[in-house]
Amino acid sequence: MVEIGYKLFTEAHSASELVHNARLAEDAGFSFVSISDHYLPWISNHGHAGFAWCTIGGISQTTSRIKVSTGVTCPLMRYHPAIVAQAAATAASMMPGRFELGLGTGESLNEHIIGGIFPTSAPVRLDMLREAVNIIRTLWKGGMKDYYGNYYTVDNAQIFELPEQLPKIRISAEGPMAAEVAGEIGDALIHYEQKPEEVIQTFRASGGEGKSCMVETAVCYGRSVDEAKRTAYEWFPVAANKGELNWIVPTPTHFEQMQQMVTPDDVAKKVLCSSDPQKIIEKVGELADIGYDSILLHQVGPDQERFINLAHDTILPEFGIKPPRVESEGRMVPGPGPAPR
Structure with a gap:
């Protein structure tokens, strides 16, 4: 299912x-939530x-069943990567069996803020991701670890807060190049509905056969199609940007300038309004x-609540998901508290 x-x-x-909203999503019957990680x-x-x-820490204490x-x-x-390894291990310890680490090569928007130069070359970013995942998995084995790679150094690092069950690593792929890497280094795939058929086929052919495949799709449910289009244009114009612009543009101001180059109808081609x-x-x-x-x-x-x-x-x-506890008008009621630790 x-x-x-x-x-x-x-x-x-x-x-x-x-x-x-994560608590409401759990009570509504959603199987999982996925949280964006932006600066x-x-x-x-x-x-x-x-x-x-x-925010993940808060979700861990207010939900008991939904995966994160x-x-x-x-x-x-x-x-x-060593910090991500520690953060993910802690999150997984707080949500036994419910946490999953989604990783990707990011955008200049968030990564340039530390003063470094965000690589414009996708192959370079993917090589960095390979090395980062290697470091994370190495640290999750426990014990004191050193690592000296092409991009990263780890010196006398040890994660002491390791969960009994390590989280899966789900790798993001927008196109076939990244999908190949995802199949190689990932436990699972996440795709953002750019080339869904090509990406899943490449992932499976590159080591991903039998692994979980997730796809994110943007929708805007409104009282009318026109209202939904206006909302999508106001809130998510980046969906209409073409090429690699979303990866290399550095500030919200630049994205706002690009918003002037697209229309609500352009956005509606990428967001189901x-x-x-x-x-x-x-669509599902x-x-x-x-x-x-x-x-x-x-x-x-x-x-969001609507x-x-x-x-x-x-x-x-429609997909066989029927949460048992609802009020008379189909509103959610609070679920049980966090499961005993």
């Missing part, structure tokens, strides 16, 4: 809202970019038919 997840978009919501928002209008790892994944963390510049939940159900079905076993829904815009309730009432039941 396909698993359906809910996107926690740190750029558009406060940390407290995200923790609250800056894409555009200033988003208004947020809280520290994802603090970073979607995704970049271990290349802003975080040293609809007032009909059946359209979302069909199409992605599942391609072979993705995990579908991550990113509801674009401020109206979408979570829609998912609970209409979308999730």
